[in-house]
Amino acid sequence: xxxxxxxxxxxxxxxxxxxxxxxxxxxxxxxxxxxxxxxxxxxxxxxxxxxxxxxxxxxxxxxxxxxxxxxxxxxxxxxxxxxxxxxxxxxxxxxxxxxxxxxxxxxxxxxxxxxxxxxxxxxxxxxxxxxxxxxxxxxxxxxxxxxxxxxxxxxxxxxxxxxxxxxxxxxxxxxxxxxxxxxxxxxxxxxxxxxxxxxxxxxxxxxxxxxxxxxxxxxxxxxxxxxxxxxxxxxxxxxxxxxxxxxxxxxxxxxxxxxxxxxxxxxxxxxxxxxxxxxxxxxxxxxxxxxxxxxxxxxxxxxxxxxxxxxxxxxxxxxxxxxxxxx
Amino acid sequence: xxxxxxxxxxxxxxxxxxxxxxxxxxxxxxxxxxxxxxxxxxxxxxxxxxxxxxxxxxxxxxxxxxxxxxxxxxxxxxxxxxxxxxxxxxxxxxxxxxxxxxxxxxxxxxxxxxxxxxxxxxxxxxxxxxxxxxxxxxxxxxxxxxxxxxxxxxxxxxxxxxxxxxxxxxxxxxxxxxxxxxxxxxxxxxxxxxxxxxxxxxxxxxxxxxxxxxxxxxxxxxxxxxxxxxxxxxxxxxxxxxxxxxxxxxxxxxxxxxxxxxxxxxxxxxxxxxxxxxxxxxxxxxxxxxxxxxxxxxxxxxxxxxxxxxxxxxxxxxxxxxxx
Numbered sequence: 001x002x003x004x005x006x007x008x009x010x011x012x013x014x015x016x017x018x019x020x021x022x023x024x025x026x027x028x029x030x031x032x033x034x035x036x037x038x039x040x041x042x043x044x045x046x047x048x049x050x051x052x053x054x055x056x057x058x059x060x061x062x063x064x065x066x067x068x069x070x071x072x073x074x075x076x077x078x079x080x081x082x083x084x085x086x087x088x089x090x091x092x093x094x095x096x097x098x099x100x101x102x103x104x105x106x107x108x109x110x111x112x113x114x115x116x117x118x119x120x121x122x123x124x125x126x127x128x129x130x131x132x133x134x135x136x137x138x139x140x141x142x143x144x145x146x147x148x149x150x151x152x153x154x155x156x157x158x159x160x161x162x163x164x165x166x167x168x169x170x171x172x173x174x175x176x177x178x179x180x181x182x183x184x185x186x187x188x189x190x191x192x193x194x195x196x197x198x199x200x201x202x203x204x205x206x207x208x209x210x211x212x213x214x215x216x217x218x219x220x221x222x223x224x225x226x227x228x229x230x231x232x233x234x235x236x237x238x239x240x241x242x243x244x245x246x247x248x249x250x251x252x253x254x255x256x257x258x259x260x261x262x263x264x265x266x267x268x269x270x271x272x273x274x275x276x277x278x279x280x281x282x283x284x285x286x287x288x289x290x291x292x293x294x295x296x297x298x299x300x301x302x303x304x305x306x307x308x309x310x311x312x313x314x315x316x317x318x319x320x321x322x323x324x325x326x327x
Numbered sequence: 328x329x330x331x332x333x334x335x336x337x338x339x340x341x342x343x344x345x346x347x348x349x350x351x352x353x354x355x356x357x358x359x360x361x362x363x364x365x366x367x368x369x370x371x372x373x374x375x376x377x378x379x380x381x382x383x384x385x386x387x388x389x390x391x392x393x394x395x396x397x398x399x400x401x402x403x404x405x406x407x408x409x410x411x412x413x414x415x416x417x418x419x420x421x422x423x424x425x426x427x428x429x430x431x432x433x434x435x436x437x438x439x440x441x442x443x444x445x446x447x448x449x450x451x452x453x454x455x456x457x458x459x460x461x462x463x464x465x466x467x468x469x470x471x472x473x474x475x476x477x478x479x480x481x482x483x484x485x486x487x488x489x490x491x492x493x494x495x496x497x498x499x500x501x502x503x504x505x506x507x508x509x510x511x512x513x514x515x516x517x518x519x520x521x522x523x524x525x526x527x528x529x530x531x532x533x534x535x536x537x538x539x540x541x542x543x544x545x546x547x548x549x550x551x552x553x554x555x556x557x558x559x560x561x562x563x564x565x566x567x568x569x570x571x572x573x574x575x576x577x578x579x580x581x582x583x584x585x586x587x588x589x590x591x592x593x594x595x596x597x598x599x600x601x602x603x604x605x606x607x608x609x610x611x612x613x614x615x616x617x618x619x620x621x622x623x624x625x626x627x628x629x630x631x632x633x634x635x636x637x638x639x640x641x642x643x644x645x646x647x648x649x650x651x
Contacts, residue, residue, distance in 0.1 A: 261544045
């Protein structure tokens with residue numbers, strides 16, 4: 001597809017576990033991301049949801065090449081990132097930027113806002129040094145902050161403002177795609193809405209692609225065009241945001257959707273909730289077959305036999321469940 | 328008579344940068360067996376309210392400037408330490424947001440579970456351990472007998488929160504204060520913990536004060552809700568009234584800014600500006616600078632809670648005057 005900006009094919013990120021202090025012995029593998037195939041189109045917002053430990057942050061870091069891939073390919077704009085040399089990677093990274101969850105930790109407390117925003121411009125040499133101050137001021141305006149704050153330090157800003165600075169830093173290099181890892185989880189409801197509005201405005205205006213990682217499904221539904229649901233390193237359901245969240249097909253997505261409390265007492269008190277038992281299993285020794293079967297209300301012995309592949313369910317939907325037609 | 332009646336509570340923090348009026352004159356009560364939700368953004372004073380009741384305010388810098396908290400005839404804020412000890416941890420228990428930092432990492436779960444029993448009841452260690460085991464089973468920990476002697480780090484987040492709940496409920500308290508107990512958990516685990524709190528409440532008939540910033544959690548769990556902003560209560564009502572006919576502009580704005588309440592693809596409604604700086608007390612309504620309905624009077628006159636109906640009170644001057 002010509003308008004595909006990012007293509008992941010069977011991406012795997014495994015972390016080896018060693019035991020012993022002097023003589024290290026390989027005792028196991030954490031399969032944080034285990035065979036993810038996904039594409040992001042130009043200007044599209046893709047939501048990525050799942051419980052903690054399901055590998056969504058690792059997937060983000062894998063795309064950014066912040067952790068080495070174990071297998072599979074990440075192709076950004078026609079370029080395979082796993083084959084790139086360090087020098088090539090530097091150039092490629094201009095095209096993709098990341099916004100992290102905690103704006104208190106992701107900004108350097110010793111750098112002024114100006115220094116934070118000017119650094120990527122200087123490192124990548126995107127504009128002549130003389131133009132840097134003007135460009136930095138422009139970035140501040142883009143994210144809705146006044147350029148008069150440029151000489152301040154991160155601690156002088158509130159959480160929402162800091163997240164705006166982090167977004168400005170990500171925009172500095174005019175990337176094609178931004179990966180936002182839980183960008184609003186640390187913020188209050190009223191501030192969350194401001195940041196969400198900013199992100200969707202920017203995407204529309206600059207034709208940016210966005211991978212939006214969150215565990216809050218209502219936020220994801222609002223901002224995303226498509227949603228991918230992850231469980232234990234694999235994608236279990238993929239489709240248009242409204243479809244997936246209003247009419248979930250995979251048993252895990254159903255449970256996830258039914259677990260969200262709605263701010264509507266009458267609905268909340270009358271509805272049937274699927275309460276999953278237990279915690280997500282460990283990715284070190286994932287259950288055989290479908291990783292969800294120990295918690296799945298519809299599980300049958302055959303679910304333990306093989307890992308279910310993502311199967312197309314209609315033109316825009318893919319679901320990984322072998323009992324899809326029966327439930 | 329109410330189980331707990333808080334009257335005109337003020338908790339201020341005296342710091343080098345000035346006096347932070349974290350809680351500034353709030354009154355409310357909790358009936359036996361009822362669930363009261365306290366909702367507000369960070370810095371609205373919801374946690375400080377409950378810490379004050381439990382005597383957990385670090386002093387200095389914190390100081391309870393005024394107010395009483397009558398629990399079954401005893402003022403928790405002004406009673407002798409001995410009296411306070413006989414109530415706190417036995418008849419009033421608390422659970423916290425982060426189960427990792429509020430359990431002692433050096434002690435086995437069993438030690439932490441039986442501690443309140445050994446302190447508050449005349450009971451032998453052996454009997455206490457039996458009770459602890461029963462409690463762990465009641466909060467839904469599988470293999471409780473095997474897990475009783477493990478350390479906190481050997482449990483997952485959801486399980487730790489279950490252990491905390493077991494610890495709080497082992498003395499069969501009459502009031503449980505839950506300070507954002509599910510904020511650090513995944514939605515699926517959150518659903519489990521909320522079910523558990525409901526179940527235990529039914530079994531023990533205790534009252535619950537549930538602090539949260541998530542209106543969704545409140546809607547399914549609480550009988551009554553009060554909304555806090557800038558250290559004051561701005562609106563209090565039974566849950567249905569608060570959700571279906573909120574009166575105060577802040578409650579309305581808060582509700583409108585929830586993504587799931589708004590049609591997809593539209594610009595989300597936002598409350599402009601930022602929460603107030605509590606170290607700079609200002610005259611008038613603390614929400615006035617962000618309020619779309621604010622007029623000159625709102626910046627001068629301090630609003631007081633006034634009843635809309637017997638179960639509904641709110642503190643907006645313009646609503647009280649019938650203007651909006």
